[in-house]
Amino acid sequence: MSDDRIPMTREGYDKLKAELDKLRGADMIEVTKRVAAARDMGDLSENAEYHAAREDQGILQARINELSDRLARAVIVDPSALPKDTVAFGSTVKVLDIDLDEEETFTLVGPGQEDPDKGRILTTSPIGQGLIGRKKGEIVEIQVPRGTIRFKVLEITTASE
Numbered sequence: 001m002s003d004d005r006i007p008m009t010r011e012g013y014d015k016l017k018a019e020l021d022k023l024r025g026a027d028m029i030e031v032t033k034r035v036a037a038a039r040d041m042g043d044l045s046e047n048a049e050y051h052a053a054r055e056d057q058g059i060l061q062a063r064i065n066e067l068s069d070r071l072a073r074a075v076i077v078d079p080s081a082l083p084k085d086t087v088a089f090g091s092t093v094k095v096l097d098i099d100l101d102e103e104e105t106f107t108l109v110g111p112g113q114e115d116p117d118k119g120r121i122l123t124t125s126p127i128g129q130g131l132i133g134r135k136k137g138e139i140v141e142i143q144v145p146r147g148t149i150r151f152k153v154l155e156i157t158t159a160s161e
Helices: 010-039 048-072 126-131
Strands: 006-008 074-076 092-097 102-109 120-122 139-144 147-157
16 A cells, blocks of 8 residues: 555544444454355355355455555644645635636545535545645646646635634
């Protein structure tokens, strides 16, 4: 995995930690019981329940590993300590899509807090990366999968405001 630090709020960290605890506890116990029960059914070479349970166990372990890695690289950030006139982690940014003449609002968040339907985007997303460090009034061009979007930064607010 990567050495990159992952900025998170305390809330985002706690949410991921709770998910990891649940996966390691109740969820892993449940899938382990399913593997054991299926193993007791006899011939493993033709035992679909056993193979399905082992696959679920592998998927669960992969998710546990992913969350463990994220939490190990997490850096708790206090959004109120960040600059107020520059787009940063935790900022809410109102932008004008110059080509569509539509206003959009994004809040830049860390893993576990993203919700694109509510405008909560990862700081590591293309739009998040394009907006970080910008100031009110700046125009930014951002490469996204569907092409280039052009935003004018209209307003920046921070979590402490």
